[in-house]
Amino acid sequence: MNGTLESRLAAGEAGAIGECYHAHAPAVRSYLRKLVPPQDVEDVLQVVFTEAWRSGHRFDPARSLPAWLCGIAYKRAVDHLRSRAPATVPLEAVADPAGDDGRDDGDTLADRDRVRRALAALPDVQREAIELAYYGDLTQRQIADRLSVPLGTIKARTARGLHRLSGLLSPATT
Incomplete structure (x- = not known):
């Protein structure tokens, strides 16, 4: 040693x-x-x-x-x-943002679920136009450019989709 x-x-x-x-x-x-x-x-x-x-x-x-x-x-x-595998969480498991007071409201969650189900019932082109406008925060011109579709087509898809959503979400159908 x-x-x-x-x-x-x-x-x-x-x-x-x-x-x-x-x-x-x-x-x-x-x-x-x-x-x-x-x-x-x-x-x-x-x-x-x-x-x-x-x-x-x-x-x-x-x-x-x-x-x-x-x-x-x-x-x-x-x-x-x-x-190490990166920690990932399935998108479906992620909670929606809390309400204004910081808590999830049962009615708000139920409304979100109804809207999701109603959107899923729309034709793909109408759902895509509405989701890009409301969730993607894009203008109709931006949607038209992104999808390489004429502006008038986007306006028609959005209008038809919103009309159909209105029918799907009306209290008479729930």
Whole structure:
């Protein structure tokens, strides 16, 4: 057990990685807390010291051991984050915006559902024109340009679609 920890680690001496872990794991753990979610810190820390043990022969004892370990930690944290599937939520599961008072109103939710069902009952071209106008916040001219359709056609589709929606949403049909 002659020499510094750095030289013993580079020489692959048995026990050097254990000493390295005890001496530097708290600092590497603290560094990893800035890079990965809290529940993943210990797993990535283990990967860092496993790699340090396997590649100790590449370490230059004249250089900074903590900096070398943090370099490994950074690379393994990036690998860990890249390997994770991005958290996605199905669009259908996303709630609609809350009402003016911050709460969802049961009647408002029911009305939204009725409108969605009524829109689904429209012919595709009419529904598309209405959705682009009301949900896409586009003018009829912008809709016509986007769909490469004459402005008069968009006006007719919108008018027919709104007339049909009015019939579908009237209290007599519910």
